[in-house]
Each structure stands twice: as C-alpha cells, then as structure tokens.
Amino acid sequence: MSEAAEFKHIGQPLPRREDHRLLTGQARFLDDIVLPGALHATFVRSPHAHARIIGIDSSEALEMPGVVGVFTGEDLAQWTTPLRLAPQIEGLHPVEMTTLPIDKVRFHGDPVACVVALDRYVAEDAAEAVEVEYEVLEPVVDIASALAETAPMVDTTLETNLVSHQTFAAGDLAARRAEAHRVVEARFDLHRHTHVPMETRGCAADWDQGREHLTMHIGIQVPHPLRGQLAARMGLAENQVTVISPDVGGGFGQKIALYREELTVAALARHLRRPVRWREDRLENLMAASHAREYQSRTRASVDEKGRILGLELELTEDFGSYCFFPANYMARVIALILTGPYRIRDYAFDVRVVLTNKCGNGPMRAPMAVTSWIMEGTIEAIARELALDPVEVRRVNALTAADMPFTMATGEVVEDITPLETLEAAVSGIDVASFRARQAEARREGRFLGLGLCTVVESTTYGSGFYKSAGIPGSGHEAAWVRIEPSGVVNASVGLMGTGQGYESSLAQAVAEGLGVSPDKIRLQMGHTDIAPYGMGSRGARGGTAGGGSLYLCARKAQDRVLVIAADMLGLNSPEMLRLNDGQVERMVASDWQATGIGLADVARRAYLEPTLLPEGVDPGLDVSITYDPPPMTYSNATHACIVEIDPATGRLEIERYVIAEDCGTVLNPVVVRGQQQGATAMGLSGALFEQVVYDETGQNLTATLADYLVATACETPNFEIIEMNTPNRRTPTGSKGMAEGGVMGAIGVIANAVNDALAPFGVVIDRQPITPQSLRAALRGKTPTTS
Missing domain, CATH: 3.30.365.10 (Aldehyde oxidase/xanthine dehydrogenase, molybdopterin binding domain)
Incomplete structure (x- = not known):
C-alpha cells in the first residue's frame, strides 16, 4: 500500500446503515426467529463448586405436563464426542471434556442436565423438580490454593492444577541485574471479569430428518469455525450443517466458542427430530457463560x-x-x-x-x-x-x-x-x-x-x-471474500466475518466501493450465513477492518479489473489500462483527463450475463469473483x-x-x-x-x-x-x-x-x-x- 494513497470512499464519515433497523425495532435477533413447533430447553445447574454426581432423579419432572424429556451427560455422550484440546505446545497439558458432566461438577453453575418441554415456563419449572444427589468436594478457589501441594484436582486426568507453563528468555538478565543502577519490582493483580453482552447466549436448532441436515440459528462471531465444531462433535459432515447468525446484541469474545449448552441443544434437536431452542437468562450468563x-x-x-x-x-x-x-x-x-x-x-x-x-x-x-x-x-x-x-x-x-x-x-x-x-x-x-x-x-x-x-x-x-504458526497455536488468520455484480449492475458482497455491533455493514461496504469504483449505497453486504458467506475466521480481536476490509477491497479490485476488460472490448480498445470505474461509470483517460465513455456497470453486467457470446476470448460469463487474503x-x-x-x-x-x-x-x-x-x-x-x-x-x-x-x-x-x-x-x-x-x-x-x-x-x-x-x-x-x- 502506498503511503500517498488517496481514497474516495474509504475514510468518509458515512452514517451506519444498520442503525435504522436497530433503532426502530426492525432488527432480527435470535428471539425474532420463529420455528414452528419448537421445543424449549432449560439447564439444571450445580449449586456446588466442586462435587461428585451420585445420581440424578428426573421422575417428578418427567411427570409434569408438557415435559418432553430430561437428558444427562450420559445421554449426550451417546450423541456427541468430547472436546479435546491437545495442541503440541511445550508445557501445555491436553484436556478433555464431555458435553455435559458425567462424574462430577467443577463450578457453581455447571450444567448437569437439560430439560426439554413444550414451552420455556414448563421447562424452568421442571428443572426445579430434577433432584441431583451430590458428594460435595473441597473446592479450589484461587491461584494459591490451586498450586498448593495438597490441592484437590479440578481435572482428575491431570497430575496438578497447573495446566500450562511456559518460559522464555532473551539476552542475559543476570548480567543486566548486576550492572543495573537499581532493580525495580512491581506487582499487578487484575480481577476476574465477564462480558455482559446486552443479548445473552442462545440458539435455535432445526434438524431436517429427510435431508439429514442441521440448521443452527445462533448469535455468533465465527460462523464457519462454529459449523466445523458442530459437525465434528455430532459426527456430521460440514455440508450437513448450516449456521445462520442473525443480528447479534454484542459478543465481546463470549460468542466465539461452541459451548456445551449449544451443542446439547443441537444434539437434542437431532435426537427428538423437533426444533429446539434455548435462551439463557442474565443470572446464567453472569454465572456460567464464560x-x-x-x-x-x-x-x-x-x-x-x-x-x-x-x-x-x-x-x-x-x-x-x-x-x-x-x-x-x-x-x-x-x-x-x-x-x-x-x-x-x-x-x-x-x-x-x-x-x-x-x-x-x-x-x-x-x-x-x-x-x-x-x-x-x-x-x-x-x-x-x-x-x-x-x-x-x-x-x-x-x-x-x-x-x-x-x-x-x-x-x-x-x-x-x-x-x-x-x-x-x-x-x-x-x-x-x-x-x-x-x-x-x-x-x-x-x-x-x-x-x-x-x-x-x-x-x-x-x-x-504466521502468528499462529510461530506461537504454536492451531488456527488460521486468513479471511475470504466474494463480490458478485448482478445482471442489473447491483453489487452483492460477502466476507467470513460476523458483526456483533461493530458497524461492518457500513465500513466494509466502503472498502468494496473503493475497490470496485461504485457508491457504497449500491452495495449489499451479506454475512453470518455459512451457505452464503465464504469460509473465513470470523470476528475476533481487531481484525475486522484489516483482514475483512482488506479481503473485500482486494476482491473488489479484482472485480473491477474484470469489468474493465469487458468494457475495453465494448469500446473497441485493445487494453483496459486507460480505463477506470468511477461511481459505476466507465471512464477513459484522454490527454491527462478522465472522460466519460457512456458505458456503465449495468451495461457491462448485462453483457457479461445475457450476451456471453459477445464477451472477449477467454472471459467467462458472469461477474462473480472471490479471493482469500492472509494478512501479515x-x-x-x-x-x-x-x-x-x-x-x-x-x-x-x-x-x-x-x-x-x-x-x-x-x-x-x-x-x-x-x-x-x-x-x-x-x-x-x-x-x-x-x-x-x-x-x-x-x-x-x-x-x-x-x-x-x-x-x-x-x-x-x-x-x-x-x-x-x-x-x-x-x-x-x-x-x-x-x-x-x-x-x-x-x-x-x-x-x-x-x-x-x-x-x-x-x-x-x-x-x-x-x-x-x-x-x-x-x-x-x-x-x-x-x-x-
């Protein structure tokens, strides 16, 4: 990128286009999505921080009118696989967890069982009726007690509660201390936080038995990675799962992982062959989300x-x-x-x-x-x-x-x-x-x-x-985009990100507009649907503008190049080198001045789609381009x-x-x-x-x-x-x-x-x-x- 680059659309203080629907109550959040016949799930949660599960008695709950079933960790283990994290990183111990606890609970609020009923009110009442017998264990409540020699094991598959330990040294620190005028020590203790998104976690899973296909409606920052995790843990192929993220009321990192509740709901929708939905309340969010x-x-x-x-x-x-x-x-x-x-x-x-x-x-x-x-x-x-x-x-x-x-x-x-x-x-x-x-x-x-x-x-x-590889952390940092100019000349674009309030629909449209040479209001950005958006790594960190905007800008530039090749042929020119697209109109450089050619994007699109026999040799019909971009x-x-x-x-x-x-x-x-x-x-x-x-x-x-x-x-x-x-x-x-x-x-x-x-x-x-x-x-x-x- 040239330091002297001048942009027409990038950098303009345009109003956020998504705000109209958000502020007028016309947005579609998860709870606005209606699935006819949907059942409702509620979770029975542990009142103890650390305890063995001796037994679960759901008989009273199952007798309540409207209750469809009560499901435990043993049930879910039949339909899902455990999550195992074992990256090859020195000092990091592998860990594994079942979808719901089977042997013991590990924190106050741990989900022990799932109640499914005809409506949420019945499910909540039935959850209160589930009796769980516990053997209370000594809890590990802070860092000091976790590291004590006699500490109880939070995860009994590990030898200690120290799950990860890494060291690094560059230079000669002992020599620096010896030559120093002073050695200054300082302490910093940061307390525990939680995310408090305005919209708590939730999902609605719809299993189509005839097609053997799961559609998961969920407010999520990373639609494609979530699809992969859902498919893997349910024993499905990725093309058997569609993740659709509607408008999302905040994430702040809490809506990245596939949590146990969401996997449970998806598995139960498949097992019951009925749509199942779940929405946590604020107490659950503060206690047990992350x-x-x-x-x-x-x-x-x-x-x-x-x-x-x-x-x-x-x-x-x-x-x-x-x-x-x-x-x-x-x-x-x-x-x-x-x-x-x-x-x-x-x-x-x-x-x-x-x-x-x-x-x-x-x-x-x-x-x-x-x-x-x-x-x-x-x-x-x-x-x-x-x-x-x-x-x-x-x-x-x-x-x-x-x-x-x-x-x-x-x-x-x-x-x-x-x-x-x-x-x-x-x-x-x-x-x-x-x-x-x-x-x-x-x-x-x-x-x-x-x-x-x-x-x-x-x-x-x-x-x-490159960062993930050098740090020894599994994952990719690439982002993908596509830009499709329709036969009428309107522009659709998509990227693997999903917005949770950042204003992507506005700012990323400006990146497309800049690369393509059209007005931002002519572009519709589509995100959050894994059957539509290209596979990307989603919204996390501060990557939206750089990785997402960068991929869309490059993709739009590629689309403009293709448009100009066709436009040059329509103008009888041998090369598109002296052409550009500006506000949707093809212009030609003549004597150091850009002049209108009388051809617009709609004219080029019409030829690309509806008159393919007139296209230049080697140019395929249509105006649909895609790229992947891996940032530094x-x-x-x-x-x-x-x-x-x-x-x-x-x-x-x-x-x-x-x-x-x-x-x-x-x-x-x-x-x-x-x-x-x-x-x-x-x-x-x-x-x-x-x-x-x-x-x-x-x-x-x-x-x-x-x-x-x-x-x-x-x-x-x-x-x-x-x-x-x-x-x-x-x-x-x-x-x-x-x-x-x-x-x-x-x-x-x-x-x-x-x-x-x-x-x-x-x-x-x-x-x-x-x-x-x-x-x-x-x-x-x-x-x-x-x-x-």
Whole structure:
C-alpha cells in the first residue's frame, strides 16, 4: 500500500446503515426467529463448586405436563464426542471434556442436565423438580490454593492444577541485574471479569430428518469455525450443517466458542427430530457463560540512573477456571509476547503459568491481552517513583522511535509503522502536563488530591496465520471474500466475518466501493450465513477492518479489473489500462483527463450475463469473483491515553476530570465507526477497572450473578473522551488499516491505575490491584496521612 494513497470512499464519515433497523425495532435477533413447533430447553445447574454426581432423579419432572424429556451427560455422550484440546505446545497439558458432566461438577453453575418441554415456563419449572444427589468436594478457589501441594484436582486426568507453563528468555538478565543502577519490582493483580453482552447466549436448532441436515440459528462471531465444531462433535459432515447468525446484541469474545449448552441443544434437536431452542437468562450468563482476565503478575526491571530499562522479567499467573474451551496458554502467552510493546527492550524473560480452579472457565474478552499495558506502563511508573524521575521522561528515554522501525521485540514479534513516541507527545501536549503539575501542587495545599495518568498502548490486532504458526497455536488468520455484480449492475458482497455491533455493514461496504469504483449505497453486504458467506475466521480481536476490509477491497479490485476488460472490448480498445470505474461509470483517460465513455456497470453486467457470446476470448460469463487474503503475521496499532482524576480520601470517591486519547490506527475505513469503537473500548476498560468484578466466596459460590452485584458503568460514570487522530497507514495491508477495536480497553485499565497512584502519592500508597473501588481506596488510605511537601 502506498503511503500517498488517496481514497474516495474509504475514510468518509458515512452514517451506519444498520442503525435504522436497530433503532426502530426492525432488527432480527435470535428471539425474532420463529420455528414452528419448537421445543424449549432449560439447564439444571450445580449449586456446588466442586462435587461428585451420585445420581440424578428426573421422575417428578418427567411427570409434569408438557415435559418432553430430561437428558444427562450420559445421554449426550451417546450423541456427541468430547472436546479435546491437545495442541503440541511445550508445557501445555491436553484436556478433555464431555458435553455435559458425567462424574462430577467443577463450578457453581455447571450444567448437569437439560430439560426439554413444550414451552420455556414448563421447562424452568421442571428443572426445579430434577433432584441431583451430590458428594460435595473441597473446592479450589484461587491461584494459591490451586498450586498448593495438597490441592484437590479440578481435572482428575491431570497430575496438578497447573495446566500450562511456559518460559522464555532473551539476552542475559543476570548480567543486566548486576550492572543495573537499581532493580525495580512491581506487582499487578487484575480481577476476574465477564462480558455482559446486552443479548445473552442462545440458539435455535432445526434438524431436517429427510435431508439429514442441521440448521443452527445462533448469535455468533465465527460462523464457519462454529459449523466445523458442530459437525465434528455430532459426527456430521460440514455440508450437513448450516449456521445462520442473525443480528447479534454484542459478543465481546463470549460468542466465539461452541459451548456445551449449544451443542446439547443441537444434539437434542437431532435426537427428538423437533426444533429446539434455548435462551439463557442474565443470572446464567453472569454465572456460567464464560469469564476472563484474572491474573497475578510481577515485573522486575533492571534500570540505569536515567530509568532506561536494561532488562525486564515478567512472572504471570492466570486463573483459567474449571474448563478449557480454548488452549489454556493462549491469552496469557499473548500478553507475555507483546509486553514490551512501545519500548526498546532487548533483554527480556517471562514465566507464564495457567492454573485450573473451580470457577467458570475463561475465554477471550475484548482485549484478551488487556492487562499488558497496565503491567508495562505501571512498571514505568514504578521506575519513576523509585528513582524520583519524571514518568514522562522515563517513557521518552525508553520509547521506540521512527528510526527503530521495524523493530523486532525480544520475543521475535515485529512492530512496524507504529508511533508510540509521537502519540505520547501528543497526549502530553493535549492534556498539558506542565500546567497540570502546577495545578496539582496548589490543590494538594488545599487538601485536594488530583492525579495524572499516562498509558501508551501497542495493540496487537489482526493475528495472521504466521502468528499462529510461530506461537504454536492451531488456527488460521486468513479471511475470504466474494463480490458478485448482478445482471442489473447491483453489487452483492460477502466476507467470513460476523458483526456483533461493530458497524461492518457500513465500513466494509466502503472498502468494496473503493475497490470496485461504485457508491457504497449500491452495495449489499451479506454475512453470518455459512451457505452464503465464504469460509473465513470470523470476528475476533481487531481484525475486522484489516483482514475483512482488506479481503473485500482486494476482491473488489479484482472485480473491477474484470469489468474493465469487458468494457475495453465494448469500446473497441485493445487494453483496459486507460480505463477506470468511477461511481459505476466507465471512464477513459484522454490527454491527462478522465472522460466519460457512456458505458456503465449495468451495461457491462448485462453483457457479461445475457450476451456471453459477445464477451472477449477467454472471459467467462458472469461477474462473480472471490479471493482469500492472509494478512501479515501481526499488525499493531498504538495510542497514548492520558487522564486526570480527583480522589476524595474521606469517601474514596473517584472523579475523572478529563480524558485524552492520541490514537494511531492506520487508515480509517469510516471515522464514525472508528470513533464509536474507540469510545466503546475505553468505556469498557474503565468499567472493568472501576466497577466490574466476579467474586467467589471460600466455598466457590458466585456472589455476583446479578446486575445488582456485578456493577457495570453507565453513561453517567463515563467521561467525555477527547480523541486526537494521528493515523499513519500500515504499508503492508491493502488499505493501510491497522485495526483498533481493543486498545481502548488496554489504555483505560492502565491509565486509570496510574492516575490514581499519582493522586495518592502524598499518602505513600500504591494501588496494585483492581477494581479500584471507593471501598478499596478507603482501605488503602486508612490510617494514612499525606505529606506536606
């Protein structure tokens, strides 16, 4: 991609076309899809965190009018195969799970049996009537107890609860410690989160016995991978399964895996030869869908007297919960791989451990590497505190510059076309650090405590196939697209992604329009149907614009090339080299000026389909093209977040006074969509850092399974985000896009912690665990008095 590329449609702030149906109630979500004669499924869930299943008595439930059946793990084992995760990764132990538990339950909310009835109300009542006899076992409730020598085994097929352990070292860390002016240690504990999509999980499975075909309606981010998993675990061929994703009310990573409930519903539809549907309630979603994040980490930085990092060591342990729907090392390993992100650090080592506990299993959540920036930027702040240096200067002395690009991290990851020093300077200027320090000093004399936080983010985005291969993780990072110009000249396009609120129908249509040379409003984007869309890897991470938009743009360019070959023949030209398609009209370069030819896309399409004998030699009838595109192994975007907070020591109340983001996310497909993603990601990060927390007690009971207990920030608690746009293109992606949907989470988690610690500096207090609540701030400040200097 040329740095000087100029686009006509890409980059235009067009309104989101999907918003009309979403805001007027005309969208079609899963519950809007009617399947005549559908049965309803409800799950019996364990009240215990860890227990053997002694017996299940469903006799009372089966006698209730309207109950079709009660099905257990033993039943499902006849119709489905276990999920086995055994990638060949050193230090990662293979694990396996049945569709429903057979011998024991592993967390509070584990699905033990499935009740199917004529309607949901009957199914819910019948589930209450199912009697399960348990032998309660000692639960493993945290990392420390999981690693204890006498710990009960969460997964009895393993020898310990340590399911994954990887180490890495580059350079000579012992030598760096020996020569260092100081060795600075810091700790960062990130709490357990869950995704809280507006629309909870659900599905509707329809088995056609005559055709021996399953149609699965489900709000999902990855239609094709889900189809493959469903087929494999039900003993079907992939062409016996169709996955259709309607409008989806949010995913945030929770709607990627094939969970046990969904597989159960599909298997029962096949067994009963009736459509079966399921929708979880909010309690089930908070308790048993999937969780994320929970990490304990420490860093040790060997630094010189100016705060330059000579060597960095990371210890990271993740509480992965009870089951592995993804390779247990995946999220933690990405954190360790990209930790050094914006800084010039060549000597680096990590020790990453992942343990199983009796909690809901973990999965990716928007920015699965979210803790990365807090750990790295918190380490920078710790260095500045210990050496009494300006944290801005410590960042400057360590920051990667344009002269360093491309830069190979110690882990082998390559960053290029990023601007961490530039975004730092923009954020420092935008929030006016110098004037803030003067105001902060005056406020402290008045007994008010203001704090300034900075956090520079380097966000991993597209995850091409090369990344998975080098990291030893099974999977592909490619994306596929097709563009079909119909005989009337209208344009259909499709890609393997599925939107869950990102605005794909708008921004991706602009990528097609740019490549083809037509107006975006002439393009209809079709996604989420595995019989229509090409096989792609779906929506996850921040790959939509780069992988999805890139594949569509390239495909549209290929389609334009084909159109122009036919147009050249219609014009009696030997070559299409001096032709282009602009707003659906073929234009010809004449004396350095583009002139209309009188031929439009509809004319070319009509000939391609309805007059094939007039086509040039070697040109097949029709205008239907497709491609697959594998992006670079990894692309990165970057940003610097800056915020000012004020803390009331008497109450622990935290108020965000100002929030500035300097962001470089490459070429922007649609500024309206991108700004929404930036705002949404940052709000999600702040919500997680200040409000959200999954809490388990000492018996493994989930204490936060309602929205009265699991708090989420609202618009009232979210500040205005001032965004400084300074986007530079990536030279290795088709449009120059870098991706940007998760960096806001990373920045928010780090910047708010750094701002709080700056505000609390007079008290000699350092907050090293989240969430940062009024209660936790009061506890940290209890008995403390501020210094007057």
